[in-house]
Amino acid sequence: MPLPVVRLSPCRADDLEPLEAWAPTGNSRTHAARFARQQAGTSTYFLAVAPDLADGFVGSAEIRWDGNANPEVPRCPEVNGLQVWPEELQSHGIGTAMLALLEQEAHARDHAELGLGVDSAGPLPLYLRLGYVDAGVRYLDRYTWIDEDHRQHHVAEPRRWLIKHLEARR
Numbered sequence: 001m002p003l004p005v006v007r008l009s010p011c012r013a014d015d016l017e018p019l020e021a022w023a024p025t026g027n028s029r030t031h032a033a034r035f036a037r038q039q040a041g042t043s044t045y046f047l048a049v050a051p052d053l054a055d056g057f058v059g060s061a062e063i064r065w066d067g068n069a070n071p072e073v074p075r076c077p078e079v080n081g082l083q084v085w086p087e088e089l090q091s092h093g094i095g096t097a098m099l100a101l102l103e104q105e106a107h108a109r110d111h112a113e114l115g116l117g118v119d120s121a122g123p124l125p126l127y128l129r130l131g132y133v134d135a136g137v138r139y140l141d142r143y144t145w146i147d148e149d150h151r152q153h154h155v156a157e158p159r160r161w162l163i164k165h166l167e168a169r170r
Ligand SMILES: CC(C)(COP(=O)(O)OP(=O)(O)OC[C@H]1O[C@@H](n2cnc3c(N)ncnc32)[C@H](O)[C@@H]1OP(=O)(O)O)[C@@H](O)C(=O)NCCC(=O)NCCS
Pocket: 081, 082, 083, 084, 085, 089, 090, 091, 092, 093, 094, 095, 096, 097, 117, 118, 119, 121, 122, 123, 124, 125, 126
């Protein structure tokens, strides 16, 4: 089945309100945090549309050009927070198409590798199928989310680090 036509564009300040309506992050304000990192120059927060499938956003992903801050993780740009949303749009090839475009973005900036952290369940088989390899690095992904009463929740989730060698596919 051919992949859907997907376009990525960097987040703009005007996108923040519609983004929060599309995929609410509440008091965690995750979209705004990613946009702030983009404004600081350490990442690009990419928003995806797929006009043949849906109006509005269908996915989002950040490339952190400064990589994953964990000391165990090798230095290379990281795909962070890849998601396809709403849920009924998942499994239509949008995530695959987004990753191909993210890889092009990294390659265009002369990066030879792109990495991402994944837990043992979930989409690991998808990434392996798309040429990502297990680098043998295990680490804890630590982050904080904020609930509706403004309480902070500190989380540490085990991840395995996958890498794709971008030059190998050309
Ligand atoms: C993971 C995700 C970005 C993939 O995007 P997508 O558009 O659904 O992916 P594609 O349609 O290109 O590929 C789908 C394939 O990925 C694999 N896959 C995706 N999610 C999976 C999961 N939770 N468990 C196992 N396999 C999964 C399956 O092989 C699936 O094929 P199938 O639909 O025939 O079962 C999307 O499913 C998503 O947003 N999931 C929730 C958030 C998430 O897990 N993000 C990843 C963080 S590392």
